[in-house]
Amino acid sequence: MAISEPAVLTRGLTKTFRGRPAVHGLDLEVPRGGVFALLGPNGAGKTTTIKLLLNLLQPSAGEMRVLGLDAVADSVAVRRRVGYQAESQHFYRNTGVGELLSFCRSLYPRWNQERVDRYCRLFELPARARVGGLSKGKQTLLALVLAVGPEPELLLLDEPATGLDPLRRRQVLKLLVEEMSKEGRTIIFSSHQLQDVERIADRVAFLLRGGLILSRPLEQLLAEEKKVRVLFPGPPPAELEKWPGVRRVAREGSRLLISLSGRLDEVLVRLQRYEGAAFDVLDQTLEDIFVEYAGGEESVWEVGEDD
Amino acid sequence: MINWPLLRWEMRNIRWWYAGLFIFLFIGAFSLLLFATTGGPVNWGKMDFFLFGAYWALFGGMANVSSKLKKGTMAFLLARPVSRREMYHAMALAGGLPIIILIMSPVLFALILSPWLASSMSLGQLLLLDVLRAVWLTALFLLAILTSLYTGDYRNKFYSILTGSFIIAVTIAWTTTIGIINKRALVQWLFQHHPGLSLLLSLALCCLFYYLGRRRLERMDIQA
Structure with a gap:
């Protein structure tokens, strides 16, 4: 196996349930090492993709x-x-925490018992506790301990912070980044907690209706995805939506809000050509970008329609 | 082929079910000894409690597979380095072996108690009868697993009732046809007609249900 091969590579991956596609023609490439976040609204295909990678679902x-x-x-x-x-x-x-850990240990060729014990102490998971008696948050933490026990090269975490309070959530994220990621392991996680994603992800991918709509390093995404709020003295340019880098144009009162994906400088140069046009550039958070890509702002302004 | 830690885990998780089976075993043996005509030969082939226990085991085995699919523990196991074939073998062995042991136990009793108690059947006859019963019950058990694999992942009681009804219908048809309940007819059928053919047929059904069940598990989506 070539070490340069990506951690995950899918080509045209499709999964249909009774004729309805949950994942459709997915081409995903996750490089080795680092933290990769899978984002998307509910039903976008994140969990299905993870289950396909584990062969729980058949493509x-x-x-x-x-x-x-x-x-x-x-x-x-x-x-x-x-x-x-x-x-x-x-x-x-009806199983004890210790019994479950011991059983899982017997299934893997490698198992880091020292790490498992340390995490169990840190997360207050006593070996004698009955799994069914644990709170939802504690069960999430137990699942995390089971996931890291076999010293995996790749960690697939589906909503790893479910049921955790903010303190535990931060603790888990810190562990993931400080231990797992720094040891060169690849982490793929799906989450709706976009602050968490911004805090730890190196790269993000957006899924929508089972397809990949973008996959980029987080820093690059935040640098490229900008909005420009502009007020034209007269009618706006007719071809505004077709300008390079312009993804969508929305109306915000008397102004237009132009969503850009890269090419900011080029768009600003074009805007400067319109005498009297006032504009300012707005940074976007990951949540803003997520909402945009997830189609949360439906009212796409058709240039020239209203004026 | 067999994942031993998984098999041990499976057996551990149905230990109460085993306890129930072995209670049947002891009640069966004890009642037969208690009610056997004093001085007369014991008919080890007439152990109704064992058959009762075997039926119970069949439904227990089916419930084990269904609950794995419904509760999501199947997904938990198959997310680990466990192949689906190993999963199938673990389920089949953990549930099927006790059924075979239960059905074969009259032979064991006859063998152990032969110095003290006379048997109305020879050991060879009893062995043949029990082997035949065990293979037929194994076929039914594998059929139960197969149907559970098709219906267990639907969280719909309708399918469970349908499956239960189907198994009951098969069981009734089977028992009335070849006479598991009417053991005299079975013994006649076995020894005077076609025991070899019966054994071959039951083995063929075992192979068929094993193949279909394993294939189903290997191809199905495991939803939690």
Whole structure:
């Protein structure tokens, strides 16, 4: 296996449920190392994608490679090297924490007991506690301990902060970044907590209706995705939406709000050509970008329609 | 082929079910000894409690698979380095072995108690009868797993009732056809007609249900 092979590579990955696509033609590439965030509204296909990578779901079409292996044909070998935390926990409820950890340990070729013990102490997970008696947050933490125990090269975390209070959430994120990521492991996680994503992700991908709409380093995304608020003295340029870099134009009172994806300088130069046009550039948070891409701002202004 | 830690885990998780089966075993043996005509030969082939226990085991096995799918523990296990084939084997062995042990136990009793108690059947006859019963019950158990794999992931009681009704119908049809309840007819059928054919047929059904069940598990989506 070439070390340069990405941690995850999918080509045309498709999953349909009773004819309805949950993931459609997904081409995803996750480089090795670092923290990769999968974002998207509910039903975008994030959980389905993660389950496909683990071969819990069978792909309807397309190819997937995980850590250089075929994720379907070599799924057991893949899962030996992957840690997984599900969105909702489905444990054996009548089992003790220690018993469950011990059973999972017996399934993997490697297991970092020192780390597991340390995390259990840190998260206050006593070995004798019954799994079914743990709170939702504690079950999430137990799932995280089970995911990191086998020293995975790739961690797949589906909403890793579900049910956690802000303090625990920060603690978990810190551990993920300070220990897992710095050891060169790849972390792929899906989350609706965009502040968390901004805090730890190196790269983000947006999924919408089962397809990938962008995948970029976070810094680059925040640098490229800008908005320009502009007030034209007269009618706006007819071809404004077709300018390079312009993704959408929305009306905000008497002004226009232009969403840009890169090419800010080029757009500003063009705007300066319009005498009397007043404009200012607005930075966007990841949440703003997420809402934009998720289609939260439906009222796309058709240039020339109102005026 | 067999993942031993997984098999141990499976057996551990249905330990109460085993306890129930072995209670049947002891009640069956004890009642037969208690009610056996004093001085007369014991008919080890007439152990109704064992058959009762076996039916119970069949439904227990089916419930084990369904609950795994419904509660999401199947997804929990298959997210670990466990192949679906190993998963199937663990479920089949953990649930199926006790059924076979239960059904074969009259032979064991006859063997152990032969110095003290006379048996109305020879050991060879009893062994053949029990092997045949065990293989038929294994076929039914594998059918129960297969149907559970098709219906267990639907969180709909309708499918569970339908499956239950289907298994009951198959069981009734089977028992009335080859006479598991009417053991005299079975013994006649076994020894005077086609025991070899019966064994072959039940083995063929075992193979078919094993293949279909394993294939179903290998191809199905595991939803939590």
